[in-house]
Amino acid sequence: MHFSLKLIGEGKTYKEVQKIIGCSAKMISNALKWRAKPETRGRKRKTTIKMDRRITRMAKAQPMISSRMIKDSLELPVSTVTVRRRLCEANLFTRIPRKLPLLKERHMNGGLRSTLPLATLNTWSCPSVSPTPPQSSRPW
Numbered sequence: 001m002h003f004s005l006k007l008i009g010e011g012k013t014y015k016e017v018q019k020i021i022g023c024s025a026k027m028i029s030n031a032l033k034w035r036a037k038p039e040t041r042g043r044k045r046k047t048t049i050k051m052d053r054r055i056t057r058m059a060k061a062q063p064m065i066s067s068r069m070i071k072d073s074l075e076l077p078v079s080t081v082t083v084r085r086r087l088c089e090a091n092l093f094t095r096i097p098r099k100l101p102l103l104k105e106r107h108m109n110g111g112l113r114s115t116l117p118l119a120t121l122n123t124w125s126c127p128s129v130s131p132t133p134p135q136s137s138r139p140w
Contacts, residue, residue, distance in 0.1 A: 008032065046078045047086060055083055056090040064101075 007017045014025045021028075047055075051074075058070050067083040070076075076083065087093070 046082060047076070051076060052086050052090070055086050056092060059087055059090075059092050 003021065007020060008014075008028070012020075014028050017028055018025050054074055055070055055076075058074065059065065067080040067087070071078065071080050071083050084094075
């Protein structure tokens with residue numbers, strides 16, 4: 001708290017404070033009116049601090065969730081890019097799953113594994129993939 005404010009608070013007049021401090025009455029009135037202003041440079045943010053906290057809370061609770069799903073479930077009025085920016089600010093980078101999901105039974109049964117027993121050596125027999133290397137007549 002400023003010294004002049006303290007004196008005014010104690011019940012002293014501007015003239016008395018002016019004599020004690022040794023400054024003008026205008027300086028005292030300016031000191032009484034002065035308020036700290038918040039930083040107002042740059043573009044205004046589309047999300048509030050509360051929205052930012054909700055975004056980070058959801059991302060921490062569900063690490064596999066995408067930025068689009070976060071935006072849709074919280075019904076945010078911003079783009080998915082903005083959601084990703086807020087997550088980067090909270091040190092939660094990229095909405096890519098941290099671990100690969102485990103293979104399910106259908107993944108193991110389907111795909112290449114089911115076609116392998118059908119392929120035999122006769123199916124794949126061609127001169128370039130023969131089990132014995134061709135003998136060349138070159139001496140080097």
